[in-house]
Amino acid sequence: MPGSGLVIFDCDGVLVDSEPISIRCTAAALNRFGYPIDEDGVFDRFLGASTASMVATVEASLGRPLAPEALDDLRREILAAFDRDLTAIPGVAEAAARLERPFCVASSSIPERIRHSLRLTGLLPLFEPAIFSATMVVHGKPAPDLFLLAAKRMGADPARCVVVEDSIHGVRAGQAAGMAVLGFTGGGHIAGDPARRERHAWRLKQAGAALVFDRMEELPGLVREVSG
Template identity: 40%
Template structure:
C-alpha cells in the first residue's frame, strides 16, 4: 500500500462506496450497449479500447469524448438514445458478488456517492436491498455542480455526514472515480473485481491515486478493519484468495 509519510493512513471513520462497478455490476452492461451502438454507427472495430478507460464517466460526456478521440461527430438525438438504452439495461444488473455481506461486516457508517442520476441509483439500491446499508446517505452527480472526476459528489457526502474528507475511505472501480475521491482528499480503495475491468486495471487505479487495490469483496472488511486499527498493508496489491478474505 502507498502510505502517508508516517507509514500509516489517516484513521478511517466513514466508508463511501461508488455505485456502478462497486455495488451494482452494471458497467459491463453499459460498455456492451455503448460499444455495440457506436460500432453500428461508425463501422469500426477499435471502439471498445477507447470506451473502456472512460467507464465511470457519465454516459453523455463519455460518448462525446469517444467521438472526439475517434474523429467523429455524435448528434444530440444519438446521445439521448444511447443514454436511455444504458439506463434501461443497467438498472436490472445484479449486485457485485459478496458486497452485501461485506458491507454488513463493516462497522463504519456508510454512504453511496455515484456519478449516475438519483432516480437510477435509488432504483438499483432499492431493488437489490443494498439501500439498507446507506438509508438516505445517497449522493449523485445530478445533485452537485460537477460530476466525477471533479470531487463535488464526494465532498457533498462528507459534508452531509459530518466527517472530514481525510477520514473517509472510498471504494472505487474506475479511474474517473478514483481521481474524484483523491481530489476530495480521501483515501481510495480500488476494486478490480467487476466483470468489465481489463487486466491492467490494478495499475491504472494505483496510478490514479488508489492506496491499494483488491479483487474480491470478501477482502474489504479486513482491509477496512486494518486501516481503522491504524495498520497499513505491505504491498500495493491485495491478491485474491489470501488471508485477507473473511468467512
C-alpha cells in the same frame, strides 16, 4: 457525529455488476452516433466518467452535438438491459453490514439510475437515503466535488473517509478530496480477463489507490487498515 469516518462506495462496478452491460450498450450507441469505438475503448476512455463528461468528449471529437433523444434512447437501452441481467457484486451486502462506520453511495450516474440499480439488486434499503449523484455538483469525477459533497452531507471529515472505486476517474477524485482510496477489481468488466485485471490494478495504484482488492469479503479489514 460531526467529523466521523465514512466509507463512500461508487455504484457501478462496485456495488452492482453493471459495467459489462453499460460498456456494451454505450459502445453500440456511440458507433451509431458516428463515433467509432469498441468495448475496450469505452472501458479505457469513459469508465467512471459522468455522462456529461463523455458527451463533451464525443461532441468535441465529432464537432457537432449529439441529439438529446439519442442519449435518452441509450439510457432506456441500459435500463432495459439492467432489468434482464443486473446482479449485485458478490458479498457486497455482507461486507457493508460488517463496516464499523457509516457508508453511502457517490456515483457518476443520475439518481434515477442509481436507485433503479440498487432496487433491482436488493441493495437500496442498505443505502437509502445516503445516495449522491454527479448531477448534484458542477464538476464530476475526476474532480473531488462529489466526494466532498457526500462527506459534508454525512457529517464526515474528508481525511477520515475511505472511497471504494473501480475506475481511474474515481480514484483520482478520491485522492483530490484528500481521502484514502481502495481500488476494486472484482467487477465482471475487470475480473473476467486476468490480463485486464492485472493491468487495471496497476493503473488504479498509479492513480493513487492505497490498496487494490477483488473480493468484497476483504473490505472491512482493508477499511480498518487504511484508516490507521
